[in-house]
Amino acid sequence: MGDVMEFSLLGSSPQFAHVLAQIRRIAKFDVAVLIGGETGTGKELGARAVHYLSARANRPFIPVNCGALAESLVESELFGHERGAFTDARQSAPGLISEADGGTLFLDEVDTLSLKAQAALLRFLQDGTYRRVGGTQTRHTNVRLIAASNANLEQLVETRHFRRDLLYRLMVMPLVMPPLRERGNDVAELAQAFLDRLNLNYRGQTAVKHFHPDFLASLRCYNWPGNVRELEHFIQREYLLCDGEVLKASMPSDRQTEAGPEVCYETGFKQGKAKTIAEFEKNFVRTMLDRTQGNITHAARMAGQDRSAFSKLVHKYRLANQVEQEQDLSGS
Ligand SMILES: Nc1ncnc2c1ncn2[C@@H]1O[C@H](COP(=O)(O)OP(=O)(O)OP(=O)(O)O)[C@@H](O)[C@H]1O
Ligand SMILES: [Mg+2]
Structure with missing residues (x-):
């Protein structure tokens, strides 16, 4: 077990300090966790921190992006399948739940799971048992589940796209990653950390760069809908496009007012x-x-x-x- 900082979760605003404290606490209890928060807020980093601060740290951390898997494949990916379970199943496969044995399975975009897969997952959460697709044998494995979603799951329960009982199971330990715009000066702290890292990575290839005094302050004027990921890419772009040593304030606030469409008056x-x-x-x-x-x-x-x-x-x-x-x- 190490410190959360080792997992590069940067930020020292009171809002984020609260999240880090929650992560340390959650890591100690061996129960399922549901991580919410907008895109790019660090849900996956948070999940990794929970795992590496837990007693399972020496066992695998297996991330699965449910949204990227074809619906027909989700169940066999997770639970495995027996030979001949479907056309392409020439051999049996144990599945990711089995691969994560003793460790943590991270289900990203859990809201995209079909209702059938949700039912199987619920059963697994209830008693740790599952069956491979096309199999009859009940199997058992010891896996901690961490799920993440940036959707409003309560709303998906209302529209019957997400099982209420599964949501309740997952909600025992909720963790919400705050949006960057609500993290006070973290935006400046993170920007500086990203710049330091770029200076290190490109050492010798380009001049060491620093921010113009107005740059960091200007970051607060923008609302960062893509959160930390957007900031990271923005700093990288500015860094690579900057010829000199000073990154000028390019006012991300200007980016907020995307140029409106030019209206054509000539065509009727x-x-x-x-x-x-x-x-x-x-x-x-x-x-x-x-x-x-x-x-x-x-x-x-x-x-x-x-x-x-x-x-x-x-x-x-x-x-x-x-x-x-x-x-x-x-x-x-
Ligand atoms: N607190 C943080 N400190 C440093 N880097 C961070 C922090 N939070 C997020 N990042 C970085 O921002 C990027 C996005 O993080 P991550 O993938 O964990 O977000 P996410 O919430 O899972 O996003 P999505 O909903 O789009 O899957 C990553 O490159 C990650 O390293
Ligand atoms: Mg993610």
Whole structure:
């Protein structure tokens, strides 16, 4: 067991200090944990900290992004399958739950699990037993479950997309990672830490850079919808684009007011309106993809849109090249 700081969870605002204290406390109790918080707030880092501060630290930490797995594969990935369980199952496979034995299984985007997979997971949480897909033998394994989601699970329970009993099971130990905009001066502290790391990584290749005095203060003017991840990428971009030694305040607040669409008055009302809407849609989709590093599930969620509707817009405006490589757009 080490210190939380070893897991690079930086920040010393009172809001974040409270989270770190909770992490240390939660780590001691061997129960399921549910980590909430907006995209990029550090849910996965938090899960790792819980694991490495727990008595399971010397056993595996297995992360699974449920949202990235095809629905038909989730159960066999998690619980394993027997030979012949489905067309491609030429051999049996033990599954990730078995791989995590003695350690921690981290289920990211748990809200994307099908109701069937949720039922199997609930059973596993209740008595530690499960069955491989296509198998009849009841198996047992000793795994701590940490789940994360940036969706409103209560709301998904209301709309019957998420099982209430599973939510209650997971909510025994809730942990919420606060958004960066509510973490006071952490934004400056993190920016400085990211810059220090870049200076170290590029030592000898470029001049050592520092922030212009206005730079750190200006970071507070922006609301960071992509949170720490967005800040990290922003500092990296500014660093790589900066020729000199001083990173000038490029006022992220300016980024908040994305240039509005140029209205065309020459084509008549109907066409002008259609063109303006199209430009707005394209800009909006592009910005959401930009803020989520091309993660279409997160981008759709940030936009408050259904994934498939969002995906259609991505195709309509030919923005697929901005989407993460491994994501399958055709399926939605
Ligand atoms: N407190 C922190 N200190 C340092 N780095 C952090 C902190 N929180 C997050 N990060 C960094 O920000 C990035 C995003 O963190 P992480 O993947 O844990 O977020 P997340 O909440 O799981 O995001 P998502 O919902 O998009 O999956 C990572 O590169 C991580 O290292
Ligand atoms: Mg994550």
